[in-house]
Structures are given as C-alpha cells and as structure tokens.
Amino acid sequence: MDASIELKHVSLAFDDKVVLKDVSFELLPGHTKVILGGSGSGKSTILKLILGLLKPDGGTIFVNGKRVDAMSEEDIMEVRADIGMVFQEGALFDSLSVEENVGYKLYEESRMPEAEANRRVQEVLGFIGLEEYMDRMPSELSGGQRRRVAIARAMAAKPGILLYDEATTGLDPITAMTVDEEMIKLRDLEGVTSIIVTHQLRDAFFVATHEAVRQNSHVEFTQADAQKADEAEFIMLKDGVVCFEGNATELRAASDPYIRHFLS
Numbered sequence: 001m002d003a004s005i006e007l008k009h010v011s012l013a014f015d016d017k018v019v020l021k022d023v024s025f026e027l028l029p030g031h032t033k034v035i036l037g038g039s040g041s042g043k044s045t046i047l048k049l050i051l052g053l054l055k056p057d058g059g060t061i062f063v064n065g066k067r068v069d070a071m072s073e074e075d076i077m078e079v080r081a082d083i084g085m086v087f088q089e090g091a092l093f094d095s096l097s098v099e100e101n102v103g104y105k106l107y108e109e110s111r112m113p114e115a116e117a118n119r120r121v122q123e124v125l126g127f128i129g130l131e132e133y134m135d136r137m138p139s140e141l142s143g144g145q146r147r148r149v150a151i152a153r154a155m156a157a158k159p160g161i162l163l164y165d166e167a168t169t170g171l172d173p174i175t176a177m178t179v180d181e182e183m184i185k186l187r188d189l190e191g192v193t194s195i196i197v198t199h200q201l202r203d204a205f206f207v208a209t210h211e212a213v214r215q216n217s218h219v220e221f222t223q224a225d226a227q228k229a230d231e232a233e234f235i236m237l238k239d240g241v242v243c244f245e246g247n248a249t250e251l252r253a254a255s256d257p258y259i260r261h262f263l264s
Contacts (some may be wrong), residue, residue: 002065004029004161005050010059010069012045019045020240022188023059026082027195029160030065030231032187034196034204037237047163050195051083053075064160084154088166092138092146092153098125099134102153102221109158124152128182144175151182155192162186164196168203180206181221187221188212201263208248209230236262 003026007193012020020042027033031154035043048054061069063079071079080241092101093262099121100107106117125131128148138146147167154162164183168176180203186192198204209232211224234251236244238258253258 002225003027003062006062006063007254008060010049010061011057012049012054018240023242025235025242025245026048027193030187030191031060032194032196032207034187034198034208034232034234035237036199036204036234036260039063042240043237044165047165047195047197050163051080051085076198081157082160084157084162086150086161086162086164086167088169092150094138097134098130098136098149101138101149102156104153104159120156124156128152142175144178147171147179148182155186158174161193164194166202169196174201176203177206183207184221185212185219189214205248207245208234240255
C-alpha cells in the first residue's frame with residue numbers, strides 16, 4: 001500500500017533551537033502512529049507540518065501521495081479537506097450548540113445540502129453515543145463529552161486521516177477510556193488513518209493493543225491479535241530526534257535509558 005503520510009528527513013529549527021532533526025516515518029492507510037516524547041520534543045510540531053501550518057527547513061512531507069511542504073496555501077486546502085484535527089481542549093465554539101459545532105464545516109465550508117448535512121451530523125453523534133445531546137451547549141457537557149463532540153466534528157466531513165493532539169490530557173482515566181474507544185472505533189470500523197500525539201502512556205498502549213468489533217447492534221473492544229497490534233507503531237522523540245520506532249511489545253522491551261525513564 002502507498003503511505004497515507006510520509007516524512008523524509010524532515011528538519012526544523014526556530015532561530016538556534018532545533019525542533020526536529022532528520023525525522024522520517026511513513027503511515028499506511030488504516031494504521032495508527034503514536035508519537036511520544038517529553039514536553040518540547042517536537043511531537044505537536046509534526047502535526048503542524050503535516051497540515052502545512054509550518055514549513056520544514058529540510059526534507060519532504062507527503063500526504064496521500066501529494067508533497068505538501070512545497071505547496072502554496074491555496075493548494076494545500078484540498079489536502080486538508082481529507083484531514084480531521086482533534087485538539088487537547090476540544091476547541092469547540094462556546095456560542096454554538098453541539099449540533100452546530102459538529103456540522104460547522106459542513107454548513108459553512110461545503111456545498112452539501114442542509115438536509116444531507118443534518119443527517120450526517122445525526123449519524124456521527126450517534127456513532128459516538130451523544131445523539132441526545134444535539135441541542136446542548138458545550139458548557140453543559142462534561143470534559144469527556146466535549147472531547148467526543150470534538151472527535152465527531154473532526155469526522156463529520158469523512159476525512160481519511162485524523163490527527164489527535166493530546167486528546168485525553170486532563171481527563172480522568174475512566175473518561176479518557178471513552179475517548180480512546182472512539183479512536184479505536186474510527187480506525188477499525190471506519191478505516192481512518194490516525195496519528196496520536198500524547199504523553200499519556202495508558203491511553204497510548206490501550207489504543208495500540210485493542211480493536212473494535214461490531215457485534216450486532218453494539219461494539220465490543222477486545223485485545224488485538226499480534227498482526228492487528230503491529231498496525232499501531234510508536235515513535236519516541238528525544239530533543240527532536242527519533243530515538244525509537246516500533247510496536248508496543250518492542251517499546252516495552254526497549255533498553256534505552258531515556259525510554260525506560262519515560263515508561264516508568
């Protein structure tokens with residue numbers, strides 16, 4: 001398969017501070033890449049480069065086979081149409097209802113007929129189990145519900161790629177689990193390709209080692225077999241350099257002192 005996302009020898013510095021140095025990886029369709037690392041290691045910067053919000057000093061970046069690092073802002077809009085983004089705080093519009101937040105891109109930025117857009121909003125809210133919250137305002141939701149609404153908004157336009165930037169940070173473990181399960185459902189039931197930037201190891205390992213299976217009218221989450229688990233790869237960044245790339249089992253077995261300290 002051709003890669004959905006590919007970085008080749010990407011480097012970036014702000015003045016004298018090196019943010020990324022010679023970073024390379026590829027992500028296949030329907031697979032997951034989990035990017036780990038300490039604060040300031042360059043994790044979120046990679047997402048901004050993929051979206052074309054930043055340009056690298058060196059190297060190349062491909063999204064769905066198109067080289068984005070050399071694109072103009074006008075040309076890259078077409079590439080971004082196939083990418084959904086979920087931010088740490090959800091970034092919902094406080095003055096809009098749940099329904100209006102989820103459908104914002106469909107109502108404001110597409111030519112989709114309103115009736116079709118309404119059906120799509122109901123569909124994605126049903127997918128994340130929040131259809132009955134359509135008329136509520138973000139202030140009436142819990143933290144976990146807001147994150148799930150943010151995921152619904154990101155998936156409303158049916159992007160093939162979803163980028164998660166610390167999507168579970170600040171949530172309690174039980175609430176974070178509901179967000180993790182939405183990531184797994186989108187990957188396994190909708191075929192979404194995903195990059196997860198996080199420092200929450202519990203969530204990272206859960207997403208990497210579990211899969212969603214549809215059982216009649218409900219979805220079950222089970223331990224993934226070895227082949228399925230291998231479709232989720234981890235990247236560990238240290239001072240902007242990739243110091244590890246591999247699956248969950250390999251990460252747990254790594255002997256590098258920095259990785260051992262991070263995992264502890």
